[in-house]
Amino acid sequence: MISLMPHTFRTGETLDPERINDSLLAAEVDVSDVLDQRFTYSQAAYDIGAVTQADTDDLRSIFLQLPPGIALQVVGVEFIFYESTGAVPWTITPSITGLLPATATPTAIDTRTVAMSRGVGNLANLGGLGVTLSAPSASTISGGRIIVHFRGDRGANAANYRSYKPIQLNAGSADTAAVLDATLDNIGTSVADSAAATTDLRVHSYSKRNIPAGTYEWRLPSTGARFISLHTWLCASAGSVNWIVRNEAAAGAVAQYTVGNAAAGTGSTDYNSASSVVTQSLNNPLTFADDWTVELVVTGGVELAYAVLYSS
């Protein structure tokens, strides 16, 4: 943003109300420019390899819960898959109003096939999203992904978020100092409201299917990110998992979030979460030593585990 305000005011010059008014109007444009920049986009990818038509609903679905006090929109769900028979149509059905189901039929065995659920769906606070895959006859998805596209609205996430209307002075304005004070205070309030609305919510996802016992790690490059929650799901007939987010090695690789799930049995999903604000102190995304890590510890082997890490 290139700021428009203010004029330069110099001692000794005659103060023309028009110059102040110009600055106040420029301030309005500047404030509006900043407040209008309220939407941020992100996307989360989920592995759907080896999903079959006969799987339980839980294994053919992904879920998403929102952290408290957060609003988020889903602006589309991509469904890209390769199917084993080359003929069976698959459908994705989002659970929220505003997003339409989408179906695609492969033209050959293991051929790239795409469906897109379009629309805009609002996820209310603590409300959830489910996206379920289904097929009318026996079929296996050889590989593919569901990509959920999100739009965060920091305006909707802020208690106060408003634009500012300037007062205009003229030659007859009484008590100019008081009027200016009030106007500048109004600008200040809008700026403060904008500053408070830092919840540019972004969604990072990790998913893995048919996981043998062991430890699996992903890297989180240091970007000065501010994380607010880790949500985890486990669909398994037996076994358990632990998701651990650790800070950089130089700071001791201390666990910032630790969330566990225990198997809830065939056809059931266990959900768990941890919420607190943790911030990466470094911004060196190309330096391995400054990475944070996301670790998945699997005990006993499980069918499906996935996690969402929210940053703002």
Next chain:
Amino acid sequence: MPTPFTSPISATELQTNFDAHTSALTTQATEGQKYQQMEVEVDFLGSGTEIFTRTCDFTPQDDLELIALGLSKEGGVGGILISLELKQQGDSTEYALDKEWKVSFTTAGLGAEHSRTGFIDPTGDRLTLKRGVTYSLELTSDTVAAIDRVYGFILLKSRRRRR
């Protein structure tokens, strides 16, 4: 924050108060530039691994700046060349600027290994992923022998938008 005006209003007061807001607004305008990443992962990556298990296609709904590609592996043996490449999906390359966006390394041995390529050099090649264009993140290996686990990520920068 502004200091209260007094009569008569001084030029310094005016300047100070407007500057305070300008500074705050400029800071606000840059705070929305943040990072996000996406992963692609495959167990047992070899040169014969099917494309559908080692790629992740996605269609950004907003323009995203490419910051880095990262590649890691666990297990396997030394001497295998593995890569992560960002491509425009399909046969076209115009939205990848007809250039190669890739990170790769030759494995040294059994343990965990990492490599990363940044695309943030002001004088180097830069790429903005365009909304509505489908891109692919693709893992490859030049050897039949499988590596236990290979994962890659793309690091992107997004900005606040009006829509």
